[in-house]
Amino acid sequence: MSLAYGFAAYGGPELQRFLDLPVPDPRPGEVLVEVRAAGVNPVDWKVRAGMQRAFLPLTLPAVLGREVAGTVLRTGPGVTGLAAGDRVFGSTVGGSGGYAERALLPVERAASMPEGLSFTDAAALPIAAATAHDALAALALTAGETLLILGAGGGVGTAAVQLALVGGARVVGLSSAAKQAPVEALGAAAVAYDRDDAPSRLRELLPDGARAVLDLVGGDALHGLTGLLTARTRVISVAAEETRARYGALPLSRTGDTATLSRLAGLVAGGRLDPCVRRVFPFAAAGEALALVEDGHATGKVVIDVTARAEGPDV
Missing domain, CATH: 3.90.180.10 (Medium-chain alcohol dehydrogenases, catalytic domain)
Incomplete structure (x- = not known):
């Protein structure tokens, strides 16, 4: 048994x-x-x-x-x-x-x-890190582009922050104030959504808007990004289909195949992914x-x- x-x-x-x-x-x-x-x-x-x-x-x-x-x-x-x-x-x-x-x-x-x-x-690694890996692949980030992550303090978010930085992207992470310090420690510019200065802080960090957004929060989270989403912004979101359609967002998905898992394991063993x-x-x-x-x-x-x-x- x-x-x-x-x-x-x-x-x-x-x-x-x-x-x-x-x-x-x-x-x-x-x-x-x-x-x-x-x-x-x-x-x-x-x-x-x-x-x-x-x-x-x-x-x-x-x-x-x-x-x-x-x-x-x-x-x-x-x-x-x-x-x-x-x-x-x-x-x-x-x-x-x-x-x-x-x-x-x-x-x-x-x-x-x-x-x-x-x-x-x-x-x-198999769920959170693999999901982050596949999301970043779908967003097709290139070195120097800015990624905004909503929910950067959770399991998928912390992996996405690191993998994006490994790829040469700049990362802005939105999380609760309690998780702001851990997100910053990973190398992202962190913003606390539950503080009054969050909108102004985001505008300061993203004066030209975000080139890519990974929404791990869902609900109405994307609605709060007025002015930061442009016609060229690529979005992946866990929000409902109706909300995704409004912003031209792709759904969050994961394959978690052997090749992906092996790559993630290698990054951890090599000290490049926590x-x-x-x-x-x-x-x-x-x-x-x-x-x-x-x-x-x-x-x-x-x-x-x-x-x-x-x-x-x-x-």
Whole structure:
């Protein structure tokens, strides 16, 4: 059996609990991984709340989490390039969550871990960093252009700041005042949206407008950028389709393929990308880890150390 943390019905956090489940068998193109660390993302609580049911149907009870790092236990039929004992990280198979002792990874969304990359750092890359990577590729930034990031203090935002700077772009990051200092520490010009001088500060930093905008906030966030968006501004946004259409914005998407994961891992191992893991929770406190992310107060990434179970749950 495999201990996991998930939910048996859609709804609020009170429905989360530890589960004792059969160890899954890897199918063709999959590997079974002994999970060492699991990343925590906003999409996790949205899945539990039922907000993703239209395109991510689940058989309940379901395990939370979509990104893990660990060691290959078994490979499914037809798998090449990975073998038992290999250290890997990636996104889980649909319906197979990551807050668990065992998880399934599809080989096309998994990558080997280079020396110098820890399990906790690796577990922070498949969703947030890969999403940032693909967003910047879609925005096609060139050296010297200015990128404005709305929500620069979160997991995707902190990765996007660094990757844009690695590519030679200039970055202005909009975040809460509580996250302004960490954003500045990454090398961006930070602006606190919850301070009165935010509009004037943005105009000062972007006198000619932004050449590209990565909106990780959604809602009405783009409406507050009057005068900063020009006909040439390229925009990617998590806002609703109607809002995106108004600004000619592309939706935020992610492939998280092996090549992307390998590049990100190389950047971390080479000291050019900090996964910004700011909190690591033991497996017994998986619910607390998700609550921190769901409340919106997390800066950078939150990771669960699945091996840390000194005070394990009563299941």
